[in-house]
Amino acid sequence: MKKEISEGRRKLEEELRALVGNIFVPEAKVFGMVCGCVGFAADLRGLQYDDADVFREKISAIMEEISKSVGVEPEFVYARKLPGSEEVVTLTARELCERCKREFAGSKAAPRPDIVVLKKNLK
Amino acid sequence: MVPHPGHFPALKEIIEVKEAEGLKEVEEVFMGGSPEVMGSGRGVLHAPLIDEIREQTEYAHQHGIKMNIAMNSTCTGGHHLTFEGFKMFKWYFSELNKAGIDGVIVAEPYLVELLRDFPMKTIVSVLSYVDAPQRAKFFEDLGADVITVDTNINRHFELLRGIVKAVNCDIRVIVNEGCLYRCPFRYFHYNLASHLSSLNQPRSPLFAPDFYFDKCTNIRLRDPVQIIKSAWIRPEDIKVYEAIGIKSFKLSGRTKAVNWIIDCMRSYSHRSFKGNLLEILDCPQMLRYMFYIENEKLEGCIEQWKGCKKICNECGYCDALTKEVLTYLK
Numbered sequence: 001m002k003k004e005i006s007e008g009r010r011k012l013e014e015e016l017r018a019l020v021g022n023i024f025v026p027e028a029k030v031f032g033m034v035c036g037c038v039g040f041a042a043d044l045r046g047l048q049y050d051d052a053d054v055f056r057e058k059i060s061a062i063m064e065e066i067s068k069s070v071g072v073e074p075e076f077v078y079a080r081k082l083p084g085s086e087e088v089v090t091l092t093a094r095e096l097c098e099r100c101k102r103e104f105a106g107s108k109a110a111p112r113p114d115i116v117v118l119k120k121n122l123k
Numbered sequence: 124m125v126p127h128p129g130h131f132p133a134l135k136e137i138i139e140v141k142e143a144e145g146l147k148e149v150e151e152v153f154m155g156g157s158p159e160v161m162g163s164g165r166g167v168l169h170a171p172l173i174d175e176i177r178e179q180t181e182y183a184h185q186h187g188i189k190m191n192i193a194m195n196s197t198c199t200g201g202h203h204l205t206f207e208g209f210k211m212f213k214w215y216f217s218e219l220n221k222a223g224i225d226g227v228i229v230a231e232p233y234l235v236e237l238l239r240d241f242p243m244k245t246i247v248s249v250l251s252y253v254d255a256p257q258r259a260k261f262f263e264d265l266g267a268d269v270i271t272v273d274t275n276i277n278r279h280f281e282l283l284r285g286i287v288k289a290v291n292c293d294i295r296v297i298v299n300e301g302c303l304y305r306c307p308f309r310y311f312h313y314n315l316a317s318h319l320s321s322l323n324q325p326r327s328p329l330f331a332p333d334f335y336f337d338k339c340t341n342i343r344l345r346d347p348v349q350i351i352k353s354a355w356i357r358p359e360d361i362k363v364y365e366a367i368g369i370k371s372f373k374l375s376g377r378t379k380a381v382n383w384i385i386d387c388m389r390s391y392s393h394r395s396f397k398g399n400l401l402e403i404l405d406c407p408q409m410l411r412y413m414f415y416i417e418n419e420k421l422e423g424c425i426e427q428w429k430g431c432k433k434i435c436n437e438c439g440y441c442d443a444l445t446k447e448v449l450t451y452l453k
Contacts, residue, residue: 034409034412034413035412083166083167083168083169083170083320084158084167084168084169084170085170102382103380103382103383103386104380104382106382107133107136107380107381107382107385108132108135108136109130109132109133109135109136109381110130110132110133110381111380111381111382112128112130112168112378112379112380112381113128113129113130113133113168113169114168114169
């Protein structure tokens with residue numbers, strides 16, 4: 001798992017640099033939440049919402065691939081913006097608990113204004 | 124009044140559910156304004172420009188919903204009292220007015236007075252800490268059209284009755300705030316939030332930006348009675364407040380997920396909720412993963428709280444109630 005997380009961080013940074021330019025991924029992690037959700041998240045600097053929007057498909061595909069490599073089913077892939085700005089600070093692929101399937105990912109609108117939904121793979 | 128996170132699709136979804144389910148009691152929404160002008164009592168997750176505010180307001184009006192903007196920062200660092208600040212607030216209020224906004228929620232008395240020059244309703248924020256008839260009268264004289272009372276007095280019925288009698292403006296209570304009763308951090312936490320949600324940020328990065336939030340969560344984990352003592356009002360108990368002349372109720376939670384807001388809107392509109400009360404309380408949400416408070420078991424408790432003198436060490440009612448209604452989730 002340690003190897004896959006490190007490799008995922010490196011791969012994401014490399015691919016984003018190839019797509020967009022000077023992107024920095026200082027940290028990547030696999031997490032488990034109290035509600036039951038698990039996920040893969042990468043903090044990043046340098047990516048803006050417009051870039052994420054233009055490369056939505058490609059970024060989702062990269063996140064899905066890395067997420068699967070660390071054992072997380074990427075049911076909900078999203079970017080989090082720095083509130084009130086266009087800076088994307090985190091990319092997350094999350095395997096959702098039943099509550100979050102409805103509450104967090106169940107609305108037609110993004111759950112919050114700082115969240116940009118990149119892909120939903122909900123069954 | 125229902126919270127709106129700020130992005131247009133969320134507003135559309137809230138209104139869609141309201142209309143589809145005939146939730147007639149939902150008459151107004153509120154969202155944060157621009158952090159470039161002012162922070163607010165909650166984190167700002169969206170920074171709508173005037174054009175977007177206009178567009179959303181028009182949409183809300185087409186559906187018979189009023190739109191309010193929260194500008195309830197408790198500290199501007201004195202900016203409002205500079206010529207630059209004065210001009211900026213005047214300009215922003217004027218733009219909000221032109222955008223069709225129905226009301227502006229403010230905490231700062233200076234801004235209450237400034238809003239007199241505009242036809243929009245002046246809604247005094249819960250962060251003006253109106254907790255007595257005297258203070259309510261002050262704000263009404265300054266120009267308040269609606270006063271949101273300090274949640275600390277949500278269960279002080281004599282004071283609520285007194286405030287309703289003392290003023291002619293509307294009195295509003297927040298129903299689903301889960302903050303600590305008489306929280307020692309309240310003023311400081313909101314001052315911090317006001318700065319962090321504005322451009323007027325601390326000069327150096329904070330080593331503990333969630334200090335107050337973490338403290339308040341820890342207090343409740345160690346002493347769950349504090350959850351019961353909080354100022355929340357069950358959906359079933361709204362009628363008790365109506366009986367004393369309060370007709371306006373507000374849900375808090377504009378930083379929460381859209382579907383959570385919609386669930387709360389449903390419960391309070393139907394005036395009925397089954398399950399863990401913590402599911403519909405705004406803050407701190409994580410408590411719902413640790414405790415279960417069976418809402419049905421709280422039926423009738425409001426009668427005790429109506430006459431409560433708030434001298435907890437002599438009473439013990441909430442301690443006993445906690446043992447009865449609260450369980451730990453595994």
